[in-house]
Each structure stands twice: as structure tokens, then as C-alpha cells.
Amino acid sequence: DQQVKQNSPSLSVQEGRISILNCDYTNSMFDYFLWYKKYPAEGPTFLISISSIKDKNEDGRFTVFLNKSAKHLSLHIVPSQPGDSAVYFCAAHNQGGKLIFGQGTELSVKP
Amino acid sequence: GAGVSQTPSNKVTEKGKYVELRCDPISGHTALYWYRQSLGQGPEFLIYFQGTGAADDSGLPNDRFFAVRPEGSVSTLKIQRTERGDSAVYLCASATGVGETQYFGPGTRLLVL
Secondary structure, three states: OOOEEOOOOEEEEEOOOOEEEEEEEOOOOOOEEEEEEEOOOOOOEEEEEEEOOOOEEEEOOEEEEEEOOOOEEEEEEOOOOHHHOEEEEEEEEOOOOOOEEOOOEEEEEEO | OOOOEEEOOEEEEOOOOOEEEEEEOOOOOOEEEEEEEOOOOOOEEEEEEEOOEEEEOOOOOOOOEEEEOOOOOOEEEEEOOOOHHHOEEEEEEEEOOOOOOOEEOOOEEEEEO
């Protein structure tokens, strides 16, 4: 069973506009959520995280929103830049160490 | 400072052979994780260590897979009698402790012919 889902395999956005990447989860015991960014032939790079006790966390151009009742989180990138083009993974864990990842969304930011 | 390093970066082997994949975590990180990523998928958990002991090995697919971390730093993932389905990118991550942010290495790309 896929506990963390990213239903959009790809997203294309114009430079300067907002990118919104979505993630849904099924396990209500998840207490911490993270977004990772991955370039080809590199490992995932940590981007931003949010605890289940919050509904928003912001870091520069990146904001993560958490809607616990809907079991949904989203990553907003404003303004989007060509260097943001990568695969973005949503991940979650529940007090234990292991992360459960979504399938990823490939973001393409066009100049 | 130095990040997580993994060796080799690429490994090609024949079906039935034994392979070892190595992970050097960030200095001082006590938690170490192994994941496997197949094409078009997100990383899937295999095993993690807190110190020298395997705290959770529930993700290891079968008994051909084994991992050690004898001194609480470097870890080795060992795969016996490799099969073509083992072909994937094997990722290692480390963290200051369990539940803390995990930082990933570049991965080892394993191809079993």
C-alpha cells in the first residue's frame, strides 16, 4: 500500500510564477513531513520540513502547508527559478526513523 | 563539512554474485539509514542503525540482504546471490539521531546483468 502519494508525475511552470507540488498520505500517525529535491545522478537534498503540530512552515522562497484533516500537504515555490527544475519527493515518518516517500514529481521551470 | 559518501558510485555485476556497498556517514551522526530507489519510484526503506545496532530491518526484502555497522560509523550493505531485480540505486542517509533530518549520499547504482 502506498502510504504517501504524489499523484502528479510532472509539472511545468514559467519562471517567476508559483510552483505548487502536492502530496497526500493515508497514515494519521505520521508526525513529521519533509520535502526533498533530487537532481539526476545525485542523492536527495533536504529542502524543508513541517511537524504535524503546525500547518505552515516557510523558508525563503519555499513554503510547506499541512492540512491534517485532509491528510494533504503542499510545497509552494515562489518565485520559481530554472534552477528549481528537479524531482521533488514528499516524505513522512511516525516517531520511528524510517521515511516513507512518495513517487516524486518532476518540476520543470521554463525561462 | 563533508557530506555522506558512498562507494562505489557504480557497480555492475553478474547474476548470482556477491556485492558490498559502503556508506560513510557525516561525522558524529549516530543514525544511519539505507534505502533503495528503483526507476520512477521514490526511495524505499531497507534498514536503519542507531549506533552499532540495527534498530529496524523491516525493509530488507529477503535474507540475501544484510547490513552491518560494526563501529557505529561506516556501514556496509551486503547482497548475496544477486538477482536482476536487485538493480537499483542504493541510497544511504545519516542523521544526528533517530527522527532527525536525514542527509543523503549520492547513491550507488547497482546493475545486475
